[in-house]
Amino acid sequence: MGLSKLDNLYRQVILEHATHPHHHGSLDDSEKTIELRNPTCGDVLKVELIMANDKVQKVAFSGTGCTISQASASMMTDEIIGKSKEEIEEMVTIFSEMVMGQEIDDDLLGEAAILEGVAQFPARIKCATLAWKAAYQAVNLEN
């Protein structure tokens, strides 16, 4: 099999997000900040948010990580802009179900649906979900 199966995990779009992540950096005026650690590798991921009219107005993430965690974080930031707390909670739940191999309605996830290949690599599920967990916790923070 060699590396051919790897293409399912590391699709071109994923590699592009990982090398050129969107919304990478930090917000000077962040209102909601969450830092999470991936316990298996010790990587730290920080998500910062600003909400306006109950919707995410600005988002940024920082920290280093593997391809999967960086690409997932980058896609997450693209997808949650303009979404409400409730919508984001639902997206995070659906995303987790997807990478654990469950059948889901992936319309809500936009481009991030491409990460479904992670389901074939159980050791990497935590890498994929880290940023989404951080987003979930961030929108639930009291200002």
Place this chain on the structure above:
Amino acid sequence: MAKNLKKYRADFPILKQLVNDEPLIYFDNAATVQKPQVVIDTISHYYEHDNANVHRGVHTLAERATEQFEATRQLVADFIHSKSADEILFTKGTTESLNLVAQGFAQNRLKPGDEILISIMEHHSNLVPWQQVAQKTGAKLVYVGLTDDGRLDINDARQKMTGKTKIVSLTQISNVLGSITPIKELTRMAHHIGAIVICDGAQSVPNMPIDVRDLDVDFFAFSGHKMGAATGIGVLYGKNTYLNDMQPLEFGGEMIDFVEEQRSTFKEVPWKFEAGTPNIEGVISLGATINYLKEVGMVNIHAHEQVLVADLIPMLKAIPGVVVYGPTDIEQRSGVISFNLVNLHPHDVATALDMQGIAVRAGHHCAQPLMKRMGVSSTVRISLYLYNTLEENQKFIEALIATKEFFKNGTI
């Protein structure tokens, strides 16, 4: 010339499989090693013929089980050259052994202002128990640093051993860097200032001959599963005088002499530390493992690993973008090699290698303070054992180059 270990590979049934359609190359031996057929058979035989609880019954099976159980204590004593079997305690592993010394022995002796000396490359299980004891007693946890090539810095150790140092606890082989620490020399230094010396032998017992009397350490801990036995069985060796001073952390059946309503008396060392029904199959598997390793020869295992490492490190270093951590002098290292590929995360490397049938570890290897000191959050680690081969080294290098090609542009 070292004995050729090739014929022993066939003793490990698990190695004969394909993983992701490729022949399995198991390079994660520092985490746990594979079991020879004789150990697997010994466990089955025990359950098929001799299973009974130990130290209790008068019936034949109970006697057989007890006999094998206690015979293993003697085998362990001989294997690490301790004076007698009553210096050998069975635990569930290195972690429990070190916790027992920390809480059952050191905690009762330490006072505020005393110092516990460990190194920055300790596994969390030789670090967190000492943090706990330091917090409870007011003692201070002091760290010995490393040389630039990842060996314990003896000069730093010498400076940090003072009249305040009461406990010195060091790993003999780093599970991240593979560096071998000269425990005998350090023990002499530590005894000179009156400190008690504990050695974490989790990575050394499987890979080299051990003589606890020659090292002169006061306590020595190791795990069965890292040498070929079942999981959940380990050993704590302690010098008699210190074991007599140590308090059990668990109380109940098996460890008592007489129990009255309000008080009890305990058995002698070592049994007073083995409360409850022990891991009998684990102990018996440890006995079979030791017999197997004696046949292969610990000197030969160590020599074999050095041949593999001497072959692998130059090939690794020749790949542009690979950074190898740990001692450059092969003599000073065991079969553990940590490395990173520039611009590639260890998790991605490990997944790509797994797709090519190669099992390696990626992560912090239970040594977060060391990772911080090295300035990385994680590494890829390969660790070799008696059944690994030069051919596997070659395939591994090819797989690593293919991995690098796959992620040509880097990903971080």
